[in-house]
Structures are given as C-alpha cells and as structure tokens.
Amino acid sequence: MSASAAAPHDPVVVRAGDAEQLPEIGHYLLADAGASNGALSAHRIQLARGADGAVPHRHDHASELFFVVDGTLEVLMGSKIITAGSGDFLVVPPRCDHAFRAGPESTADALIVITPGIERFDYLRQVARIRRGEADRDSLLTEQHRYDTHFVTSLTWQGTTNASRPEECSG
Numbered sequence: 001m002s003a004s005a006a007a008p009h010d011p012v013v014v015r016a017g018d019a020e021q022l023p024e025i026g027h028y029l030l031a032d033a034g035a036s037n038g039a040l041s042a043h044r045i046q047l048a049r050g051a052d053g054a055v056p057h058r059h060d061h062a063s064e065l066f067f068v069v070d071g072t073l074e075v076l077m078g079s080k081i082i083t084a085g086s087g088d089f090l091v092v093p094p095r096c097d098h099a100f101r102a103g104p105e106s107t108a109d110a111l112i113v114i115t116p117g118i119e120r121f122d123y124l125r126q127v128a129r130i131r132r133g134e135a136d137r138d139s140l141l142t143e144q145h146r147y148d149t150h151f152v153t154s155l156t157w158q159g160t161t162n163a164s165r166p167e168e169c170s171g
Contacts, residue, residue, distance in 0.1 A: 012036055019044070020121070024131035026051070027124050033117030041117040043124065044069075046109045047102035056099040056154035064092045065113040072103030073110050076157045097152045123147040 012031050019028040028044040036042075047053055056076060066075060066084065073084045076099040077092055083103065084090055092098045102108035114120065123143065129135040144150045 022128040053100040069109040071108040072106035073108040
C-alpha cells in the first residue's frame, strides 16, 4: 500500500514491500500528493531492456525529477536525448517536452518525483489498465489537464531506435 493522506508536517515513510505495484508498466507507487501535503508525487519505475517508460509529453505546472538507481535511462529533454546512468540526476522543468525509456542494451531502475505534487496514481493505474487491454488509450486524452500530462509529438524521439509506441505510455 502506498502512503496515504497525511496531516501537515507528518513524515512520509513507505517501506519497499508496502508500495503498490503496477507490474504491467513497471511502476511502484510510493507517495502521491495527498501523502506529502501537495509537496510531491513519487514513484519508482523498473524497465526491462529497451522498454519504453513514457511517450513524449509535458507538464505545464510541475517539474519532473529522475534519479537513476541502476541501469541506463534515455530521456528526451526538449530536442535532445540524454543518456543517464546509475547515480545520474535530471530535472525536467515545466513546459519542457520529455519522454523516457530504458537504454537499448540495458534495464533501467529510476526514482521519479513530480513537484509540486499532483494526484497522479489514478493516471498510472489507468495506464496499467490500458496495458492489460481493459481500457482504451484514448481514455487518457480527456484527462490531460487533470493530471497535468499533455501528450506531444517529438520527431527527435520518433527518429531514434526504440521509438515510443503509443500503447506503451505512462507519462
């Protein structure tokens, strides 16, 4: 179970075994905005070799932080693709188009934090339902403003090996 709503100034502790797992998309849900009084939303992602993590998108109001725990993560940041390895830290500012995936010859394990926090776990659960074939991908299009996740087109990302496949999105 992920962290639940907290009172002001309450610390947040999520033990590894308590994180809600979404195995279809490799996510471990740690703390949503309600658990941190809106400070952040945090989840961990573990991607298989070469697997897509998120199609190109942007957040209008939040920054997205990536800390690579292990492996290699390829991250689209604007018009550049950055290869980040174990121990690397990246910050994608608001309104910057981005996407991410595991490197073509590597798995990726990363901590992802969005700040300020927004309740995103239902969005990630919907992505898992899409992956299982229980929902249509278009169901995310009507929720872009609610989750501050706005899908974009990136010719830079599409023109590279492992180009993102829409059915494998998580944003």
